[in-house]
Amino acid sequence: MNKIVLFLSAALMFSAAVFAGERAALWPEGKMPGDGASPYIEWMDPPADSARNGACMILISGGSYNTLCDTRLVNEWNKRFTALGFQCVNLAYRVPRPKGRPYYLDAWQDGQRAVRLIRSETAKRGFRPDRIATVSMSAGSHLATLLATSSQTPAYARVDAIDDIPCNIDTAIAFAVAYGMTDGAGVPNAKGGSGPGVSLAPEFKFDSKTCSMCLLHGGADPYSPVASARIYERLRRCGVPAEIHVYRGKKHGAFGLDRAVEFLRQTGWCGKPGREIQLEKRFASDKARAKKIKQDIWPEGKEPGREKRFCKPYLEWHFPKNRTTDAIQIIWSGGGYVGNSPDSFEVAPARRYLNAQGMTVVTVKYRSPRPEKRAKHAAAWQDVQRAVRIVRSRAKEFNLNPDKIGVMGSSAGGHLALMAAASSMSESYKPVDGIDALPCNVNWAVAIYPAYVLSDGSNGHNKDGGNLERDTIVGDFAFDKATPPILFIHGDADGYSSMGSVKVWEKLRERGVQCTVHTLALRKHCFQKTASPGAGSYTWLDRIGAFLKDFR
Numbered sequence: 001m002n003k004i005v006l007f008l009s010a011a012l013m014f015s016a017a018v019f020a021g022e023r024a025a026l027w028p029e030g031k032m033p034g035d036g037a038s039p040y041i042e043w044m045d046p047p048a049d050s051a052r053n054g055a056c057m058i059l060i061s062g063g064s065y066n067t068l069c070d071t072r073l074v075n076e077w078n079k080r081f082t083a084l085g086f087q088c089v090n091l092a093y094r095v096p097r098p099k100g101r102p103y104y105l106d107a108w109q110d111g112q113r114a115v116r117l118i119r120s121e122t123a124k125r126g127f128r129p130d131r132i133a134t135v136s137m138s139a140g141s142h143l144a145t146l147l148a149t150s151s152q153t154p155a156y157a158r159v160d161a162i163d164d165i166p167c168n169i170d171t172a173i174a175f176a177v178a179y180g181m182t183d184g185a186g187v188p189n190a191k192g193g194s195g196p197g198v199s200l201a202p203e204f205k206f207d208s209k210t211c212s213m214c215l216l217h218g219g220a221d222p223y224s225p226v227a228s229a230r231i232y233e234r235l236r237r238c239g240v241p242a243e244i245h246v247y248r249g250k251k252h253g254a255f256g257l258d259r260a261v262e263f264l265r266q267t268g269w270c271g272k273p274g275r276e277i278q279l280e281k282r283f284a285s286d287k288a289r290a291k292k293i294k295q296d297i298w299p300e301g302k303e304p305g306r307e308k309r310f311c312k313p314y315l316e317w318h319f320p321k322n323r324t325t326d327a328i329q330i331i332w333s334g335g336g337y338v339g340n341s342p343d344s345f346e347v348a349p350a351r352r353y354l355n356a357q358g359m360t361v362v363t364v365k366y367r368s369p370r371p372e373k374r375a376k377h378a379a380a381w382q383d384v385q386r387a388v389r390i391v392r393s394r395a396k397e398f399n400l401n402p403d404k405i406g407v408m409g410s411s412a413g414g415h416l417a418l419m420a421a422a423s424s425m426s427e428s429y430k431p432v433d434g435i436d437a438l439p440c441n442v443n444w445a446v447a448i449y450p451a452y453v454l455s456d457g458s459n460g461h462n463k464d465g466g467n468l469e470r471d472t473i474v475g476d477f478a479f480d481k482a483t484p485p486i487l488f489i490h491g492d493a494d495g496y497s498s499m500g501s502v503k504v505w506e507k508l509r510e511r512g513v514q515c516t517v518h519t520l521a522l523r524k525h526c527f528q529k530t531a532s533p534g535a536g537s538y539t540w541l542d543r544i545g546a547f548l549k550d551f552r
Contacts, residue, residue, distance in 0.1 A: 021042040021045065021090065022043040023041070024040060024041050024042075025040050027159070028159065031160070034105070039114075041114050041118065043125070044059075047082050047087065051085040053270055056086060056118060056125070057077070059074045059088055059091065059134075060091050060134055061091075062140040062176075063095060064138070073254055084270055085270065091111065091114050093114075097186075104179070107143050112155045130170055133171045133172065134173065135173040138177075142177055145213075145231060147169050148169055148210060148211050150203065150204060150205040151169070151209045152207040153205055170212075171212045174231075175216050176223060176253065177215065178223040179201060179223070180200065180201050180224070180230065181194075181200060181201060182202070189222065192224055192226070193225070193227055201227075212240050213235055213242050214245075214260050215245070216228075218246075218251050219247055219249055221252045229246075232244040233499060236465060236467045237465075241267060241493070241522050243259070243263050246515070246517040248514035248515050248547075262535050266520065267521055278345075279530070286352060289355050294316045296312070297313040297387055298313065299432060302433070304430065305371065307379075310368065312365075313383045315365070316342060318362070320354075320358050322358050325358055325552040326404060328359075329360070329408060330388065330391060331347050331350055331363050332347065332408075333347045333411075334410040340413065342365050346411070349541070350541060353545070360398070360400055362387070362391050364383065366380040376452075381420075382428045384420045386440075388405060388407070388424075388440040388441075388442060389439075392405060393438055403443065405443055406445060406484075406548070406551060407442050408544075409446075410448040411448070411450070415450045417446065417448075418477055423476070423479075425441070425478065444485050446544055446547070448489050449527065454497060455471055456470075461496060462497035462499075466498070486516075488502075489501075489520070489544075491520050491523030491525060491537070493522055494527070498519045502519070505517045518536065520535075523537050527540070528540050
């Protein structure tokens with residue numbers, strides 16, 4: 001079967017599986033660069049007039065540049081984005097791969113031409129010329145990344161007046177970008193997307209028209225999620241708002257469409273974001289809590305490194321009325337290691353949320369302010385290691401599981417959560433009683449906008465934004481063999497760089513520990529204090545609930 005027949009077969013199957021629409025050929029007769037059957041765009045049914053948002057969404061299937069196989073996804077995207085007010089357009093680019101030319105070249109030519117044709121119809125179709133987006137999968141996401149980052153590089157020579165129209169897009173949602181690293185040029189990654197000599201694919205130029213992106217990837221995808229991480233890093237260097245979402249243990253697939261929609265809402269593609277609401281007002285009641293028990297962390301007179309200026313450390317047990325799991329979540333706040341509060345907006349709403357989910361929560365008040373002659377985190381780290389041991393020692397007393405304990409912290413508390421998770425085999429104090437014979441490792445961790453993670457911000461905001469190769473992970477974390485899976489949630493615009501979360505994720509991935517990452521476009525430090533309904537910073541606690549399903 002020759003290449004043209006293969007293409008026609010794939011195109012007919014693809015077209016039959018999506019809604020019938022108004023089809024337009026991409027190229028004038030006899031002027032298509034290269035060869036193959038004629039690619040086309042298909043205008044889907046327009047959104048209801050009352051729903052229109054003035055934007056267009058191009059739907060781009062994957063299929064290894066050999067076929068167009070994501071018919072189910074294209075149908076799903078069309079339905080979802082049309083309901084949100086987008087004029088959707090299906091792009092059927094040339095497949096299979098060309099011979100004697102780069103494997104993506106024909107598709108890239110088709111993609112640039114398609115954007116120009118679509119932009120030429122803005123007035124007729126009722127959307128703005130600066131509101132053209134893409135949603136894509138796999139090889140389609142490689143193509144979408146080319147459109148998002150490299151529109152100033154011509155993929156073909158001008159054929160008519162349509163080619164005088166710009167071919168840049170304005171935002172992109174990319175599921176499972178394939179072929180993004182040099183060890184996987186057109187194939188699954190030979191080295192997992194990392195290691196000596198492996199870099200981001202050179203065809204991505206990151207030029208002056210590079211647009212915002214939402215990147216979503218499975219953590220165990222053979223088309224390495226490191227590609228999404230590297231693209232995210234380069235977007236940050238360009239100063240372009242972006243998000244990355246990596247799902248632990250997931251293989252090749254499209255995960256997180258709801259996160260992509262939240263990204264569009266946060267960045268104003270579904271109208272102006274709504275008025276922000278205080279998180280503490282959303283989770284203001286302790287009605288899901290059955291009882292609270294408070295206890296000191298250290299026996300009288302045995303507190304290591306005691307200083308008069310320290311606050312008194314303690315922990316509190318919060319038991320749910322309707323327990324659904326024997327797991328225990330330990331939570332503490334941030335505060336720059338200068339102060340901390342177990343009743344802050346970083347702790348109380350999460351505690352109430354988890355109690356309502358049927359989980360026992362332990363909150364910790366660790367010692368602050370910073371020690372006078374030791375590392376900023378030294379006393380707090382001692383308190384946390386001791387707190388984990390106390391929780392383990394009492395778990396069975398409350399019919400809880402001593403091997404289902406997780407930690408969670410924000411900002412400086414996020415740094416401390418990483419310490420507790422990645423350095424539990426490092427001794428922070430000498431034993432004071434029999435409780436200290438117990439291990440202080442944990443079974444999972446949640447790090448919320450962790451601070452002080454990278455070398456360019458070891459004691460404050462990141463000077464380089466954490467975006468450069470020289471910005472490495474600080475030596476506070478041993479990443480020992482007891483390091484568990486970690487969930488990272490971070491604002492993309494945080495002065496305490498989200499790249500701290502991304503680079504620790506990559507470090508743990510290289511060591512075989514699957515973790516989850518969610519960053520949030522345009523959100524700064526303490527992103528959840530107030531948030532707009534429908535945005536990721538409003539629903540962030542649900543990311544924790546989803547992550548904990550694997551550990552309950």
